[in-house]
Amino acid sequence: xxxxxxxxxxxxxxxxxxxxxxxxxxxxxxxxxxxxxxxxxxxxxxxxxxxxxxxxxxxxxxxxxxxxxxxxxxxxxxxxxxxxxxxxxxxxxxxxxxxxxxxxxxxxxxxxxxxxxxxxxxxxxxxxxxxxxxxxxxxxxxxxxxxxxxxxxxxxxxxxxxxxxxxxxxxxxxxxxxxxxxxxxxxxxxxxxxxxxxxxxxxxxxxxxxxxxxxxxxxxxxxxxxxxxxxxxxxxxxxxxxxxxxxxxxxxxxxxxxxxxxxxxxxxxxxxxxxxxxxxxxxxxxxxxxxxxxxxxxxxxxxxxxxxxxxxxxxxxxxxxxxxxxxxxxxxxxxxxxxxxxxxxxxxxxxxxxxxxxxxxxxxxxxxxxxxxxxxxxxxxxxxxx
Amino acid sequence: xxxxxxxxxxxxxxxxxxxxxxxxxxxxxxxxxxxxxxxxxxxxxxxxxxxxxxxxxxxxxxxxxxxxxxxxxxxxxxxxxxxxxxxxxxxxxxxxxxxxxxxxxxxxxxxxxxxxxxxxxxxxxxxxxxxxxxxxxxxxxxxxxxxxxxxxxxxxxxxxxxxxxxxxxxxxxxxxxxxxxxxxxxxxxxxxxxxxxxxxxxxxxxxxxxxxxxxxxxxxxxxxxxxxxxxxxxxxxxxxxxxxxxxxxxxxxxxxxxx
Ligand SMILES: Cc1cc2nc3c(=O)[nH]c(=O)nc-3n(C[C@H](O)[C@H](O)[C@H](O)COP(=O)(O)OP(=O)(O)OC[C@H]3O[C@@H](n4cnc5c(N)ncnc54)[C@H](O)[C@@H]3O)c2cc1C
Numbered sequence: 001x002x003x004x005x006x007x008x009x010x011x012x013x014x015x016x017x018x019x020x021x022x023x024x025x026x027x028x029x030x031x032x033x034x035x036x037x038x039x040x041x042x043x044x045x046x047x048x049x050x051x052x053x054x055x056x057x058x059x060x061x062x063x064x065x066x067x068x069x070x071x072x073x074x075x076x077x078x079x080x081x082x083x084x085x086x087x088x089x090x091x092x093x094x095x096x097x098x099x100x101x102x103x104x105x106x107x108x109x110x111x112x113x114x115x116x117x118x119x120x121x122x123x124x125x126x127x128x129x130x131x132x133x134x135x136x137x138x139x140x141x142x143x144x145x146x147x148x149x150x151x152x153x154x155x156x157x158x159x160x161x162x163x164x165x166x167x168x169x170x171x172x173x174x175x176x177x178x179x180x181x182x183x184x185x186x187x188x189x190x191x192x193x194x195x196x197x198x199x200x201x202x203x204x205x206x207x208x209x210x211x212x213x214x215x216x217x218x219x220x221x222x223x224x225x226x227x228x229x230x231x232x233x234x235x236x237x238x239x240x241x242x243x244x245x246x247x248x249x250x251x252x253x254x255x256x257x258x259x260x261x262x263x264x265x266x267x268x269x270x271x272x273x274x275x276x277x278x279x280x281x282x283x284x285x286x287x288x289x290x291x292x293x294x295x296x297x298x299x300x301x302x303x304x305x306x307x308x309x310x311x312x313x314x315x316x317x318x319x320x321x322x323x324x325x326x327x328x329x330x331x332x333x334x335x336x337x338x339x340x341x342x343x344x345x346x347x348x349x350x351x352x353x354x355x356x357x358x359x360x361x362x363x364x365x366x367x368x369x370x371x372x373x374x375x376x377x378x379x380x381x382x383x384x385x386x
Numbered sequence: 387x388x389x390x391x392x393x394x395x396x397x398x399x400x401x402x403x404x405x406x407x408x409x410x411x412x413x414x415x416x417x418x419x420x421x422x423x424x425x426x427x428x429x430x431x432x433x434x435x436x437x438x439x440x441x442x443x444x445x446x447x448x449x450x451x452x453x454x455x456x457x458x459x460x461x462x463x464x465x466x467x468x469x470x471x472x473x474x475x476x477x478x479x480x481x482x483x484x485x486x487x488x489x490x491x492x493x494x495x496x497x498x499x500x501x502x503x504x505x506x507x508x509x510x511x512x513x514x515x516x517x518x519x520x521x522x523x524x525x526x527x528x529x530x531x532x533x534x535x536x537x538x539x540x541x542x543x544x545x546x547x548x549x550x551x552x553x554x555x556x557x558x559x560x561x562x563x564x565x566x567x568x569x570x571x572x573x574x575x576x577x578x579x580x581x582x583x584x585x586x587x588x589x590x591x592x593x594x595x596x597x598x599x600x601x602x603x604x605x606x607x608x609x610x611x612x613x614x615x616x617x618x619x620x621x622x623x624x625x626x627x628x629x630x631x632x633x634x635x636x637x638x639x640x641x642x643x644x645x
Contacts, residue, residue, distance in 0.1 A: 007582065008579060008582065
């Protein structure tokens with residue numbers, strides 16, 4: 001088993017670190033203070049990321065993306081995780097699900113999103129359907145060669161920057177032994193479609209400057225050609241492509257923990273109380289030992305899941321374990337880092353209070369920790385019929 | 387158009403390693419990286435070839451053990467190929483010994499233009515580009531802040547203390563590029579993936595036809611007799627303002643001949 005990085009991976013990570021340090025970190029304070037990334041800055045970072053060839057790194061090279069495998073992508077996301085998500089997000093990573101585009105969808109959505117001309121967002125969640133996504137009430141009804149969409153989606157990340165949405169809606173119902181079950185389909189819906197309205201969502205404690213929006217569909221007519229994948233097969237498309245998103249959350253958590261740990265380590269090695277460096281107190285040094293151990297555990301699990309994804313052997317449980325361990329590790333590491341700094345840890349002079357706040361959403365979005373445990377436990381028990 | 391860029395691979399300044407106590411030279415047994423001051427030459431070369439519409443950028447480097455860590459970065463930025471010169475007899479080479487090796491390796495490429503940094507970030511001798519030009523019998527222009535190729539000539543803005551000189555020079559010419567005058571591009575992911583398959587020619591002294599006695603410790607005209615810690619900076623003079631502080635500052639700057 002080889003745990004080393006290849007020369008290419010090392011260079012790729014170096015490039016991302018340099019980009020983060022030079023192009024993103026200098027804007028962190030401004031974004032934290034104002035809660036927005038100015039449109040000119042979005043445009044500037046987009047252009048620089050495109051010029052540097054690191055935009056859409058997850059997309060195949062033959063389509064104009066970076067062509068990175070999932071393992072290298074996890075390393076890249078970790079390096080980006082050093083900074084704030086509102087800035088990181090601009091160096092886009094279009095949803096992998098767009099690779100399900102067919103025919104005209106390739107030229108209309110996939111390619112322009114990879115080249116930075118269009119920006120996607122993805123909507124499943126609704127006010128009454130969170131973890132239980134299949135419980136969604138937003139629906140599309142066939143009308144000739146169109147579908148008519150009605151309903152509301154909420155918590156839709158960066159819909160303010162996007163110009164279309166990868167939308168999941170109910171298109172029917174089937175009878176099963178356990179009662180009726182909604183059939184879900186996926187659509188590509190342009191925001192300039194009459195009847196589609198994007199409005200501001202809620203103020204969130206995590207990821208300042210990265211906004212969630214509400215999207216209302218009031219009998220919006222969408223051509224049938226905008227169906228992504230087959231009708232009623234929306235979750236098949238999602239299952240095929242969305243595992244990568246959980247790994248992304250896991251990998252970014254590693255990067256945030258790297259930063260928190262380095263701040264805490266430096267503090268422990270330099271801050272003096274009772275006439276000695278506080279790192280000499282076991283109460284402090286053992287914290288660093290536990291933080292490092294948990295970070296390394298999460299790293300192993302994340303890279304292993306990504307590697308398995310490249311081998312086409314990753315299970316839902318592998319991705320769930322990576323997300324669960326990395327996000328819970330980050331909660332622990334960011335909290336202990338603040339403890340090591342004491343009061344200074346809570347002040348916005350240092351990035352710890354931000355990392356601590358930002359970490360909170362990671363145990364909720366892309367499947368709560370409970371849902372990840374559900375996925376893992378089902379994988380253990382289902383084969384036994386339990 | 388063919389542009390050759392001299393690139394030095396140096397120990398990472400973030401992790402510079404140690405001095406060899408016997409030779410007083412830097413131990414180079416760690417991984418080497420592209421000297422940042424050479425990244426400007428690489429960027430300028432890539433821009434010139436882009437502007438010309440065709441051509442290539444070739445890198446030339448001298449380092450122990452055919453080390454290519456730093457060359458890969460420049461290849462990933464977009465250079466087409468490279469020459470690395472390694473030979474056990476090259477250990478201890480001074481600036482002139484290095485220049486002999488680089489000049490011989492560059493000559494094989496028959497370039498239209500040779501670019502180099504003004505000085506390396508580890509040795510700081512700052513004489514290699516001019517020595518290379520002399521050894522190759524080519525004109526030498528130093529401290530370029532911009533270069534363009536027009537009508538088969540190089541038009542160079544040469545930075546001076548007061549501003550810049552406009553210099554025109556026939557090709558080929560050896561030009562040293564001032565650090566910071568262009569923004570070196572990031573190696574793109576695609577470039578990084580492609581870098582490994584780009585040709586790197588490995589040469590030794592025999593291949594270059596250089597006599598080992600002319601280079602390395604054997605040929606070095608210099609010996610580093612001692613290395614001392616730089617003295618700690620002395621505290622500056624604090625001027626309390628009694629109403630005449632501005633005059634005293636002016637007088638101080640005047641003394642330094644800054645005004
Ligand atoms: C900032 C932010 C951005 C988001 N961006 C997007 C986006 O871009 N697109 C999108 O579609 N969604 C997005 N989401 C939605 C996110 O995926 C959901 O919040 C998440 O799936 C949880 O749903 P919920 O918030 O409705 O909580 P609920 O599902 O109501 O859960 C409430 C609690 O019940 C627990 N629970 C629920 N079911 C079970 C169960 N079966 N077993 C055990 N416990 C259970 C949960 O774990 C949780 O603790 C975003 C959310 C946030 C906060």
